Amino acid sequence: MTAQEIRLCGLLLQEHFGEMVEKVGTHLLRSGAQNLRTIVQETNLSVDLVKKCLCVLVQHGACCFTSGRKGPGSPTEYRACCDRILRVLRYPRYIYTAKTLYGDTGELIIEELLQRGHMTMSSTVKTVADRLTQNMEEGHSMDYSEVSSTFSKLVETHFLQRCPPVGGAGTSGSAAPAAATSAAAAAPAAAVSVAPPTPESFPECYSVPHLSLIGRGKRQLVPENGEDQRNAKRAKMDTETHGDEGIYWQVNFERFHQHFRDQAIISAVANKLDQTSSEIVRTILRMSEVTTSATAACTKPLSANEIFRSLPASYNIPRHILDQYLTLLVDDPMEFVGKTGESGGGMFVVNLHRALANLARATIESIVQERFGSRSARIFRLLLRKRHLEQKQVEDFAMIPAKEAKDMLYTLLSHNLVQLQEIPKTPDFAPSRTFYLYTVNQLPTARMLLQNCYKTVANLIERRLFETKENKRLLEKSQRIEAILASLQASGAEPEQLSEVEEMISAPEKQQLDVLKLHVNKLDSAENQVDETVFVLESYVSSTSTS
Numbered sequence: 001m002t003a004q005e006i007r008l009c010g011l012l013l014q015e016h017f018g019e020m021v022e023k024v025g026t027h028l029l030r031s032g033a034q035n036l037r038t039i040v041q042e043t044n045l046s047v048d049l050v051k052k053c054l055c056v057l058v059q060h061g062a063c064c065f066t067s068g069r070k071g072p073g074s075p076t077e078y079r080a081c082c083d084r085i086l087r088v089l090r091y092p093r094y095i096y097t098a099k100t101l102y103g104d105t106g107e108l109i110i111e112e113l114l115q116r117g118h119m120t121m122s123s124t125v126k127t128v129a130d131r132l133t134q135n136m137e138e139g140h141s142m143d144y145s146e147v148s149s150t151f152s153k154l155v156e157t158h159f160l161q162r163c164p165p166v167g168g169a170g171t172s173g174s175a176a177p178a179a180a181t182s183a184a185a186a187a188p189a190a191a192v193s194v195a196p197p198t199p200e201s202f203p204e205c206y207s208v209p210h211l212s213l214i215g216r217g218k219r220q221l222v223p224e225n226g227e228d229q230r231n232a233k234r235a236k237m238d239t240e241t242h243g244d245e246g247i248y249w250q251v252n253f254e255r256f257h258q259h260f261r262d263q264a265i266i267s268a269v270a271n272k273l274d275q276t277s278s279e280i281v282r283t284i285l286r287m288s289e290v291t292t293s294a295t296a297a298c299t300k301p302l303s304a305n306e307i308f309r310s311l312p313a314s315y316n317i318p319r320h321i322l323d324q325y326l327t328l329l330v331d332d333p334m335e336f337v338g339k340t341g342e343s344g345g346g347m348f349v350v351n352l353h354r355a356l357a358n359l360a361r362a363t364i365e366s367i368v369q370e371r372f373g374s375r376s377a378r379i380f381r382l383l384l385r386k387r388h389l390e391q392k393q394v395e396d397f398a399m400i401p402a403k404e405a406k407d408m409l410y411t412l413l414s415h416n417l418v419q420l421q422e423i424p425k426t427p428d429f430a431p432s433r434t435f436y437l438y439t440v441n442q443l444p445t446a447r448m449l450l451q452n453c454y455k456t457v458a459n460l461i462e463r464r465l466f467e468t469k470e471n472k473r474l475l476e477k478s479q480r481i482e483a484i485l486a487s488l489q490a491s492g493a494e495p496e497q498l499s500e501v502e503e504m505i506s507a508p509e510k511q512q513l514d515v516l517k518l519h520v521n522k523l524d525s526a527e528n529q530v531d532e533t534v535f536v537l538e539s540y541v542s543s544t545s546t547s
Contacts, residue, residue, distance in 0.1 A: 001082045004454040006030060009085040011461045016088055017056055020045065024053040025062065028080035035068065035075035054078055059117040061250065087253050089457065089531055094256050098159070104132065105142075105150040110159075110251060118163050118248040121151060122213050130218055141216040152208050158255045158290055161205050163248040209244040254294040261539055262289065265355045268362075269336055273328070276315065280325055281337065283310050284350050292352075295546040301340050301347040334358050353543045360446050360540035363533055367449060368417060375400055376408045380440065383418060388437040409438060416448055443544055450537040457530050464523040471516050478513055481505060 006029045014022035027043050028034065034042075040050050057063035061084045068074025091114050099107035108128045113119055119127075125147045132142040154160045262285045270278035287310055288299040308322050317325075326348060329337035336355045341347035361384065369377035379398050383389060389397065395405045412418040423435040468475065484501050505513075 001029065002451055002454075004451050004458065005082055005086070008089075008454050008458040008461075009080075009082055011458055011465075012085055012088045013062070015461065015465070017060075020049060021053045021056050024050060025057055025080050025085065028063065028078060029082060029085075033066070033069075033077040033079040035077050037075065039078065060084075061117065089527070090253075090256075090535070092528060093260070093531065094251065094253075097256060097259060098154070102150050102153060105147055106154060108132065109147070109151055109154060113160070113249065113251050118250040120246075120248055121148070121209065121244050122211055124249065125151060125211070125213060129216065133216070133218060141218070143216050144213050148211060148213065155206055155208050155249075158206060158252055160249050161252045161255075162202065162207070163250050164202055209247055212241075212243045257535070257539070258289065258292070258294060260535055261352070261356065264359055264536065265336060265350065265352075268334075268355070268359060269329075272334060273332070276317065277325055277329060279312065279315055280307065280322070280329065281350060283307055283312075284337070284348065286310075288350075295543075297353045297543075298338065298349040298351050301349050303343065304346045304348065307348065356536075356540045356543045357442070359536050361442060363536050364442065364445055364449060367533075368412070372408070372411060375404070376412060379405065379408055380412065380417065383438055383440045384442070388421065388439050390435065390437060394438060413438075417445055443541070446537050446540055450534065450541065453530055453534045453537065457527055457534070460523050460527050460530070464520055464527075467516060467519055467523070471512070474509060474512060474516075477509075478505065 006026065009029055010022055010026040013025045017025075023043055023045070024039065027039065031042070036047070036050065036054075039054075040047050043050065045053075054063060054065075057078075057080065058065065061081065063078055063080050065076050065078050068077055094114065095107055095111050098110040102109075105128060108131055109124060112124055112127055125144050129142045129144050129147045132147075133140075136142065151160070262282075265285070266278045266282050269281045284299060284302055284307060287302055287306070292299050304319075304323060304326060307326075308317075308319055311317060311322070323346075326337070326339075326346065330339045330348070334355075335351055336358070338349050338351050338354075339346055340349055365377055365381055365384075368380045375398075379394055379400070382394065382398050386393075386397070391406065391409060394400075394409065395402050398405060400408070409418060413420060417440070419439050419441055421437045421439055422429070423437060424430070425433040425435070481501060481504055485498060488497055488501065
């Protein structure tokens with residue numbers, strides 16, 4: 001991992017889990033796998049505090065633990081998972097996708113699991129039902145069965161998966177990760193490796209247990225006896241059994257990434273061709289979304305007959321028109337769709353790796369155009385297409401004056417977007433007898449731009465934290481006044497009382513708050529936009545390493 005990745009991971013850990021967890025997590029990222037004693041010595045934190053920090057990291061999948069390198073009896077070693085920590089940046093996108101596909105219920109299920117790392121199905125259903133009931137009108141409540149149904153749909157489409165069983169060969173699939181997390185810190189010798197579950201290695205990964213959970217969501221009421229009564233009620237609820245004890249669930253990030261990738265491909269086809277072509281590609285991707293692995297180079301082959309039967313009813317396309325569209329997609333230079341056979345009217349696949357390469361190429365070209373102008377982008381596209389060109393050839397093909405072309409090539413070369421390759425005619429490398437060819441290597445360029453994106457996101461987060469810290473007093477005052485207004489409205493206060501409380505913030509302070517909210521919203525929006533570029537480049541780099 002690079003310095004930019006470690007810096008971004010540290011900022012994400014600090015923002016979501018606090019300074020202590022950030023200190024332990026960053027130390028593990030810099031130092032690699034270490035045992036508990038070494039972590040305590042090098043971070044200068046107490047043993048109990050380090051254990052709690054490790055528990056938080058393991059709970060959220062940001063840290064894995066394995067038996068020591070010296071054998072089964074050696075102390076457990078902990079290793080931070082950089083890729084998993086970087087996924088925190090994409091949390092808003094996961095939640096928004098769940099809301100788009102499964103409504104408010106799906107949104108809250110994903111939000112709860114992301115906030116807590118992993119939960120049992122019964123506790124998730126009850127928590128989400130209570131939250132939905134809290135926002136409903138008086139006299140209405142959410143039934144547990146409705147939330148359970150949405151939870152099951154998320155599992156069926158592989159957006160949720162069971163946590164892997166933690167323990168040795170004799171440990172059953174219902175082992176509780178939370179208990180194992182505590183045991184990992186207290187009894188290091190008994191720990192084993194924790195790896196992301198896959199259907200191949202864990203057959204019950206997408207098996208939903210039968211719940212004996214009947215009822216409806218409850219509104220949150222403040223008890224008269226205070227915190228003691230609340231704790232007693234919680235202890236009583238914890239003793240109830242629903243048939244899924246020890247079966248914990250987590251968000252399947254790879255499945256969300258597949259969905260993002262599919263949407264990017266569909267959008268690219270719609271922009272390049274038309275809406276009908278994109279709907280055909282959407283149908284192919286939808287039919288193979290669960291059966292296609294995250295690292296597959298292409299989707300499962302589908303016949304033209306299967307595609308025709310699976311098209312939405314709103315697209316009343318005759319069969320011969322569908323064949324023409326499929327031929328158009330196969331012959332397109334982007335090669336998003338390929339033909340693998342002739343049976344059943346032809347067998348068609350979506351070339352996932354080729355599509356990611358084209359998406360990454362378009363992203364890189366867009367970055368070059370935004371930073372260096374349209375003429376530099378023309379030279380860059382020319383080198384991508386022709387592979388190797390001399391400076392004179394670049395001038396001729398791009399139809400740019402020699403002086404300008406030379407300046408643009410040097411600018412691109414100084415930013416490592418273009419490489420210069422020397423091919424000597426003789427062994428002495430004499431300049432007069434050497435060819436100097438300009439070229440573009442897409443993969444190293446994508447890796448470099450990916451690191452620049454990590455740096456950009458880290459800068460945006462630091463700026464947002466700085467803006468918030470500078471206006472901390474004003475934000476706290478605003479929150480106090482909002483809380484007072486909410487309590488007065490709940491108790492049915494007079495309008496005069498409400499206006500009197502609102503006047504506690506002066507006009508200049510209101511203006512300052514509005515400016516702050518505008519700046520923070522812009523920074524948040526910029527983070528999400530940069531993350532879209534990060535996703536395309538990450539997916540492309542990952543696909544090249546697996547192909």
